[in-house]
Amino acid sequence: MNDFAFKIATVNGTGSASANGLLMKAIFRMGIPVSGKNLFPSNIQGLPTWYEIRVSGKGHTARRAEFDLMVAMNPATYARDMEEVRPGGWVLHDSSWPLADELLRDDVTFLGVPLARMCNDRFDGARARILLKNIVYSGVLAALLKLDMEVAERLLTETYGRKKALLDSNFEAVRMGFDYAREHFDCPLPNHLEPMEANKGHILIDGNTAAALGCVYAGATAAAWYPITPSTSLVDAFQGFCNRLRKDPETGRSRVAVIQAEDELAAAGMVVGASWVGARAFTATSGPGISLMSEFIGLAYYAEIPTVIFDVQRTGPSTGMPTRTQQGDLMTVAYASHGDTKHIVLFPAHPGECFEMAVQAFDLAERYQTPVFVVSDLDIGMNDWVVPTLEWDDAYRPDRGKVLSALELEEMERFHRYLDVDGDEIPARTLPGTHPKGAFFTRGSGHDRFGRYTEDADAYADVMERLARKIDGAAEALPRPEVHLAPGAQLGIVTVGGCRGGVLEARDRLLERGVAVDVIRIRGFPFGREVREFLEGHRQVFVVEQNRDAQLLGLLTLETGVPRERMIPVGSWGGMPLTARDVIEGIMGAGVEVGIVVEEETPEAVELPAARECRRRQV
Amino acid sequence: MTYIPKPRVRHPTLPTNALGLTRRDYEGSMSTLCAGCGHDSITAAIIEAAWELELEPHRVAKLSGIGCSSKTPTYFIGAAHGFNAVHGRMPAIATGAEAANPDLTYIGVSGDGDSLAIGLGQLCHAIRRNVDMLYVLENNGVYGLTKGQFSASADVGSRAKRGQVNRLEPIDPVLLALTLGGTFVARSFSGDKAQLVPILKAGIRHRGFALVDVISPCVAFNDHEGSTKSYRYTRDHLEAAVEADLVLPTAEITASYDPGAARAVTLPDGSVIRFRKVPDDFDPSDRDRTYAYVRGRQEAGEIPTGLLHLAPDAPDHHDFLEMVETPLVNLSFEELCPGADALEDVLAAFR
Numbered sequence: 001m002n003d004f005a006f007k008i009a010t011v012n013g014t015g016s017a018s019a020n021g022l023l024m025k026a027i028f029r030m031g032i033p034v035s036g037k038n039l040f041p042s043n044i045q046g047l048p049t050w051y052e053i054r055v056s057g058k059g060h061t062a063r064r065a066e067f068d069l070m071v072a073m074n075p076a077t078y079a080r081d082m083e084e085v086r087p088g089g090w091v092l093h094d095s096s097w098p099l100a101d102e103l104l105r106d107d108v109t110f111l112g113v114p115l116a117r118m119c120n121d122r123f124d125g126a127r128a129r130i131l132l133k134n135i136v137y138s139g140v141l142a143a144l145l146k147l148d149m150e151v152a153e154r155l156l157t158e159t160y161g162r163k164k165a166l167l168d169s170n171f172e173a174v175r176m177g178f179d180y181a182r183e184h185f186d187c188p189l190p191n192h193l194e195p196m197e198a199n200k201g202h203i204l205i206d207g208n209t210a211a212a213l214g215c216v217y218a219g220a221t222a223a224a225w226y227p228i229t230p231s232t233s234l235v236d237a238f239q240g241f242c243n244r245l246r247k248d249p250e251t252g253r254s255r256v257a258v259i260q261a262e263d264e265l266a267a268a269g270m271v272v273g274a275s276w277v278g279a280r281a282f283t284a285t286s287g288p289g290i291s292l293m294s295e296f297i298g299l300a301y302y303a304e305i306p307t308v309i310f311d312v313q314r315t316g317p318s319t320g321m322p323t324r325t326q327q328g329d330l331m332t333v334a335y336a337s338h339g340d341t342k343h344i345v346l347f348p349a350h351p352g353e354c355f356e357m358a359v360q361a362f363d364l365a366e367r368y369q370t371p372v373f374v375v376s377d378l379d380i381g382m383n384d385w386v387v388p389t390l391e392w393d394d395a396y397r398p399d400r401g402k403v404l405s406a407l408e409l410e411e412m413e414r415f416h417r418y419l420d421v422d423g424d425e426i427p428a429r430t431l432p433g434t435h436p437k438g439a440f441f442t443r444g445s446g447h448d449r450f451g452r453y454t455e456d457a458d459a460y461a462d463v464m465e466r467l468a469r470k471i472d473g474a475a476e477a478l479p480r481p482e483v484h485l486a487p488g489a490q491l492g493i494v495t496v497g498g499c500r501g502g503v504l505e506a507r508d509r510l511l512e513r514g515v516a517v518d519v520i521r522i523r524g525f526p527f528g529r530e531v532r533e534f535l536e537g538h539r540q541v542f543v544v545e546q547n548r549d550a551q552l553l554g555l556l557t558l559e560t561g562v563p564r565e566r567m568i569p570v571g572s573w574g575g576m577p578l579t580a581r582d583v584i585e586g587i588m589g590a591g592v593e594v595g596i597v598v599e600e601e602t603p604e605a606v607e608l609p610a611a612r613e614c615r616r617r618q619v
Numbered sequence: 620m621t622y623i624p625k626p627r628v629r630h631p632t633l634p635t636n637a638l639g640l641t642r643r644d645y646e647g648s649m650s651t652l653c654a655g656c657g658h659d660s661i662t663a664a665i666i667e668a669a670w671e672l673e674l675e676p677h678r679v680a681k682l683s684g685i686g687c688s689s690k691t692p693t694y695f696i697g698a699a700h701g702f703n704a705v706h707g708r709m710p711a712i713a714t715g716a717e718a719a720n721p722d723l724t725y726i727g728v729s730g731d732g733d734s735l736a737i738g739l740g741q742l743c744h745a746i747r748r749n750v751d752m753l754y755v756l757e758n759n760g761v762y763g764l765t766k767g768q769f770s771a772s773a774d775v776g777s778r779a780k781r782g783q784v785n786r787l788e789p790i791d792p793v794l795l796a797l798t799l800g801g802t803f804v805a806r807s808f809s810g811d812k813a814q815l816v817p818i819l820k821a822g823i824r825h826r827g828f829a830l831v832d833v834i835s836p837c838v839a840f841n842d843h844e845g846s847t848k849s850y851r852y853t854r855d856h857l858e859a860a861v862e863a864d865l866v867l868p869t870a871e872i873t874a875s876y877d878p879g880a881a882r883a884v885t886l887p888d889g890s891v892i893r894f895r896k897v898p899d900d901f902d903p904s905d906r907d908r909t910y911a912y913v914r915g916r917q918e919a920g921e922i923p924t925g926l927l928h929l930a931p932d933a934p935d936h937h938d939f940l941e942m943v944e945t946p947l948v949n950l951s952f953e954e955l956c957p958g959a960d961a962l963e964d965v966l967a968a969f970r
Contacts, residue, residue, distance in 0.1 A: 029970075203969040213965065219955040221947040222719050224711075241965070245957040253943045255950055257718040261711070262744040269704065269711025269741075276702065276712070277680075278948040279719035295705050389966055392959040398952060431948070432700035432716070433723050436677040441693060441701035453693075 002032055002057035004191035006069035006141075009081045010134070013045030016073070018159070019134035020051040023141060024384055026152045027055060028204045031196040035061035035501075036384050037577055042229065042322045048077045057196060060508075061386065062501035063379075063577040068191045069144070071137055073115075078103050090189060092140060094133075111185055113140050118176055123169060132173040139177025146188035148195065149178060203389045207380035208284075210351035210390060211310055212237035214358025215282055216245060219398055220308070222281035224259040224270030226289060229322045230378040231312035234284040264289035268296035268307075275306045276442065278431040280362050280398070282308035287316045287329050290336060297371050298337025299444040301467070304418070304429065306365035306401070309333075310358075310374045312381040315575045324575025325378035327497060330551040333373045334525055340464060342471045345373040345525040346479060349500035350380060352387035353523075360479065363399040368474050369429055377546075379577040380498045402428040409435035417442075417451035418463055425470035471526060478524025481531060489516035490595060491587075492538035494531070496522045496552050499544050499571070499578045506583035515594050517542075517587075522552070527559055535562040542570045542587050546578055568592065636673045645670045647697040652687060657809030657835030657850075658757050662694045664812050665726065665755070668819035669696055672867075680716060680723045684709040684738060687764055688730035688757035688835070699726075707738025710745035713752050714936070720946045721937060724823060725752035731772040732762050735790045739771070742792075746799045746828050749935045753822040753829045756792050757809075759837035760848035767840035778845030791917075792832040797910045797928060803829035804909070804928040808857055809836070810850065811924070818926055821865040826887045827935045834922065858916060861903065861925025862896035886931045894926075903929045 008023075010016035020036065027034040035054050041047040054064050066086045072078055072093045078100075085091055087107040093099060095112025104110070115136050119129040142152055152174060160167040181187055212234050215223070225235045239258050246255045257274070261267035267283045274281035285293065290311055300307040311333055315326040333345050344364055346357040357374050365372040402422075409415060409430065417440040418427050427449075430438030440451040448459035449466075482500075484507065495503045500521055507517055520534045535541055535556065543553040550569035557564045570586030572578055587594065633641040645666040650659050669679065676698035683689035685706035692701050700723075704712045713727050734742045734756050745754070760777060762768040769777075772792070773785040796804045803825040807815040815833065822829030834853050836842050842849045847856075868889035882894040884904070894903065901912050909928045916923040943950075957965075 203966055205966075205969045209969075213962070217956055217962070219952050221950065221955065222715060224715060245961060245965075246955070248943045251943065253941050255943050255945075255947065255954060257940050257942055257947060259714065259718060259940070262740050265708060266711040266714070266741055266744065269708045270715030270718070272704075273702075273712035273715025273717075274719040274947075275715075277716045277720040277723070279715075281715065281719070296708065296711075299705055390962060392962045394959050396956075430700075432680050433678050433720065436698050439677050439698050439700050441703065443701075443703035444705055445703060 001192060001194045002055055002196065004068040005052060005054040005064040005066065006071065006145075007067045007081070007084065008051045008053075008071040008073065008137075009077050010049055010051075010073045011076070012041055012043060012047050012049040014134065015131040016049065016051065016134045019138045020053075021384070022152065022155050022159070023138055023147070024053060025155055025204060026147055027053070027193060028199055028386060029151045029155070030148050030193060031199045032193060033057065033059040033061060033198050033386055035063075035386070037063050037379065038383055039576070040323050048074050055193065057198075059198065060501065060505040060580070062505050063579050065576070065579050065581065069189070071141065073133075073137065082108070090144075092137065092144070111144070113137070113177070113180055113184075118180070119173075122172070122176065128169065132169060135170050135173035136177040139174035140181040141177075142174065143178045143181035143187045144185065144189050144192070146192040146194070149174075199386060201389050202386050204384050204386055205351045206233070206382055206384050207348065207351040207354040207376050208234035208312065208382060209237045211284075211354040211358045211374065211376070211381075212241055213390065214355040216241045217392055218280060218359040218362040220280040220282055220362065221255065222257045222259070222271065222274035222279045223283065224261050224267040224274070224281070225283050225285065226261050226264045226267050228264075228286050228289050230314055230382045231284040231286050231289070231310060233382060234310055234312065264292035265296065268293035268309075271307055271309075272296055272300050272305050276432070278403070280308070280366070282310065282362075284310040284312065286312050286314045287332070288319065290329055290332055294336045294338070297343070298339055298341055300371045301337060301341045301343065302339075302444055303442050304369040304427070304467075305442070306362075306369055307371040308361045308365050308374070309371060310376070313375065313377040321575050323378070325498070325546070325577055326573055326575060327377060327499070327546040327551070328573070329375065330496070330545070330547065331554060333375055334555055340468070342468070342526065343371050343373055344368060344471065344474050344478065345375055347497045347523055347525070348374065348376050348380060349497055349521060350387050351385050352390065354380065355390045357479065359396070364474065364477065366401040367399050367477070368426065368470060369401060370471065375497065377498050402426060404428050404430050404434070404438060406435040409437040412437060415440070416449065418447065418449045420449070420466055425466050425473055475524070475526040475528045478526075478528060480528065481523055482521040483530065483534070484519040486511060486516040486518055489518045490539045491515070491517045492534055492541040493517050493519045493544055493583070494522065494534065494541055494552070494556065494567075495519065495544040499546060502578035502580050502583050503544050505580035506587070509580060509584060510587070525555070527556070531556070532560045532562065535560055535566065538566075540592055541567050542590070543567050544570045544578070544583055544586070546571050547573045636670055638673050638675065640670065640676070642666060642670045644698070645676065645696050647692070647694040650691070650694045652690065653839050655838040656687070657759060657833075657837070658688055658691050659694070660809040660812065661755060661757055661815070661833050661835055662691050664815045664819055665695045667812070667816045668823065671816070672820055672823055674724055674823070678723055679726060681726045681728070682709045682713050682716075683728045684730075684733035686730040686733045686762070687837075688728055689733060691728050691757070692726075707733050707736070708741055709733070710738065710741035710750070710754075714745055714748060714750050717750050717752060718936060718940065718942070718947070720948045721751060722946050726823070727752055727754045729754065729756055731756065731758045731760060731770040735771040735792060739790065743795070743799055746796050746801045746830065748939065749802055749827040749933060751827055751935050751937075753819065754831065755819070756830065756832045757835040758792065758832050758848070759835050759841055760846070761837050761841040763837050763840055774847040777847040778843075780840050780843055792830060793913060793927060794910065796830045797906050797913075800906070801830055801928065802827040802930040802933040803926075805830065805926045806832045806834070806922070806924045808834045808853055808924060810854065811857075811859065814859055814862065814924060817864045821863065821892050821926060824865060824886055824888060824890050825929070825931065827933055853922065856920060856922045858921045858923050859925060860898050860901070860916070860923035861894065861927060863892050863894045863926045866891040866893055884929055884931055892926070892929065892931075903927060906930075
């Protein structure tokens with residue numbers, strides 16, 4: 001109970017998203033840890049789409065790729081969908097038409113419901129029939145999985161409450177499915193839901209929405225962006241929250257500028273411009289946008305202008321797979337732009353951290369007068385996650401860094417923009433229009449510590465060397481890594497961002513088998529001392545990340561000086577969120593001594609043949 | 620370029636404006652452009668316009684991209700905040716800055732390579748957004764810093780210094796701006812300060828994007844026989860079609876002009892643009908007629924100059940974004956952060 005995964009295969013544009021969202025939220029409201037992964041195509045209508053829901057009483061919310069139940073609603077993908085069901089599992093399908101013989105398997109149970117026929121008989125209009133079919137299968141699932149129908153109906157009321165006719169038909173559809181399943185099948189299935197109390201004080205939210213709220217709360221007043229999946233919803237959410245929370249009560253006008261730019265080059269420039277005059281400004285984009293923004297990122301680094309950039313990663317290179325997740329931008333964001341540059345990067349692992357790190361990003365950008373990246377990914381940004389409720393401390397005040405006031409300028413002998421007066425590598429800046437003494441020329445061309453144009457080697461190097469010290473010096477001010485230590489562990493895992501769930505689950509499952517590993521999850525770049533200590537303190541370290549070229553491992557090699565040989569790359573990068581199995585297989589298959597190895601046949605063993613072979617090699 | 624501070628010597632009889640500043644106070648550092656460069660004349664016109672408008676130097680933001688023209692903000696209003704952006708991307712910097720703090724006076728200087736080739740998209744969208752700024756396009760038809768390549772404004776048949784003939788159609792910034800709904804479209808010549816200064820002043824006071832295309836010959840690479848952007852060619856073909864003056868609100872009472880004799884357009888800030896000379900069959904408020912007029916004169920081999928189109932009351936960037944009047948940078952954190960209680964309310968939808 002409360003430990004299973006099911007997958008819903010539909011066609012995009014048929015309204016299944018709202019039904020799937022309803023199922024997720026109903027399970028969440030039953031107090032059970034749950035996660036949902038929306039695997040959607042880069043398309044509006046007609047292509048296959050899937051929604052995976054994992055229920056885990058233990059709170060493991062990483063993707064699980066073995067499904068107990070498949071809701072097969074798309075004949076176009078029947079063949080591959082049937083294959084993904086574990087032996088002994090179930091397939092729910094539309095029995096309005098017979099299944100082809102070659103699809104049948106003897107090791108799974110087929111549950112046929114004549115969904116199309118039921119909808120055609122009961123509802124009018126082609127669109128309504130298609131839409132309500134999703135609600136009917138939701139009703140079937142409610143019976144099979146013992147979903148609390150009261151919760152489901154309350155959710156329907158919240159969604160359609162104002163539209164009586166719609167609410168009635170949805171109620172009827174969900175009941176139809178529920179009753180049919182109760183009548184024809186042995187309900188509930190052995191794998192079903194049991195109410196828990198695990199979600200008290202929790203919310204169900206996606207990372208982009210949480211990041212957008214963070215921007216509102218940090219006091220951001222300017223957002224410039226260009227639409228790109230999977231970051232679009234961040235700015236959409238920001239605009240939505242501003243419509244609600246940032247209107248002048250008297251005039252109804254906005255206390256914010258949300259500018260849809262003509263491209264990412266312009267978006268980055270607008271953010272730099274708005275920051276230059278003193279606004280808290282940000283953009284949100286994905287890999288292709290980062291490529292286009294790189295020139296301005298270099299300018300902001302060199303001219304020392306605060307800039308906040310959210311990179312919601314998708315698979316690259318080039319257009320890649322726009323609706324699939326990856327951690328393929330790690331190396332790019334760390335050193336974005338030509339010339340010698342290095343940037344502060346924050347890595348949230350879930351929506352809760354998207355909210356917190358959004359706020360931190362503005363503080364860091366202004367304190368260090370430099371671009372700060374918040375790097376999430378499609379899985380974090382667009383999928384719903386159960387996280388502790390977001391909290392806000394009303395005592396918070398923005399860290400604006402060193403911005404000289406008119407009074408301070410008045411009392412100064414002379415202001416020099418890039419002169420490190422305090423010995424902390426951070427000169428003071430002025431905002432245009434503050435005071436005649438504060439004027440200077442901001443430029444991306446060579447400049448000396450006084451802000452003057454230069455082509456002199458020493459004067460140029462003087463500023464560049466300070467910039468290097470400034471960014472490296474920021475390492476200890478960044479969010480500390482998350483560390484989990486296991487007694488006696490000689491192996492370590494270093495990971496980042498959305499790999500968190502898969503890594504922690506893998507750690508638990510490895511421990512069950514007697515393999516102890518320590519885990520460090522990096523939350524900021526440049527790396528702090530804990531990262532180096534962790535690398536030095538373990539015989540062997542597995543670096544778990546989601547890209548082909550082991551980019552995090554590369555960064556660790558470049559930045560810490562720890563020998564490359566000590567680190568082994570592990571991960572998956574084909575566009576799907578990381579599973580614990582990916583991690584376990586990678587570690588067990590790496591061909592290194594993992595310590596205690598358990599006997600061959602463990603009840604909890606990983607099912608995959610590949611994994612078994614790996615273990616055999618160990619023994 | 621080098622940084623050479625000019626000696627600060629003030630002659631007691633130099634005229635001052637209402638702020639007590641002389642023209643010298645609106646100068647910048649020494650120009651490092653070639654002797655005779657049209658850009659330096661434009662710099663002088665900007666200095667004159669800023670002095671006459673009594674702009675507070677530190678309340679001016681001067682911006683540019685990359686190229687010879689983009690060097691010039693260093694040479695005027697030394698006490699203003701400057702921003703030398705990346706190539707062709709000054710409009711984005713200006714758009715963001717002006718959105719967040721509209722209380723500054725924004726003067727952008729760009730060139731034909733910066734604006735019409737690498738930065739064409741940014742220029743177009745800044746025009747569409749009607750960002751409140753003066754945008755001076757110093758147009759010489761050639762890339763100077765890289766030594767003589769044709770730019771996108773080079774005319775068909777124009778001959779480069781090394782002999783090649785341009786065969787590509789030019790992008791005409793005036794026609795472009797008219798097409799995109801520009802609200803202030805002017806063309807002038809670096810050698811016609813009498814026409815240029817009033818245009819610059821009017822452009823600064825205009826609420827919206829003021830595009831001023833200034834033909835500005837390049838003495839090093841495009842001032843030879845066969846060039847259509849040389850001093851000689853420009854002087855021979857230029858037709859100062861429209862003459863206009865800016866009359867500030869304070870001066871209006873004493874201004875001696877007869878409203879019946881010339882057309883006058885009042886700007887939102889109360890200043891008046893008085894058209895002294897307007898061709899027959901021409902109406903600066905009628906975008907289509909202006910377009911037809913400019914095309915017609917060009918077909919006849921002329922370069923008509925002046926303030927060619929004006930829509931003083933068009934909505935600007937702030938109107939499109941429905942923003943509050945208070946500059947965003949002046950809003951207090953209390954006005955921006957909704958607080959913990961509001962967060963509770965927002966999160967109710969996520970439970």
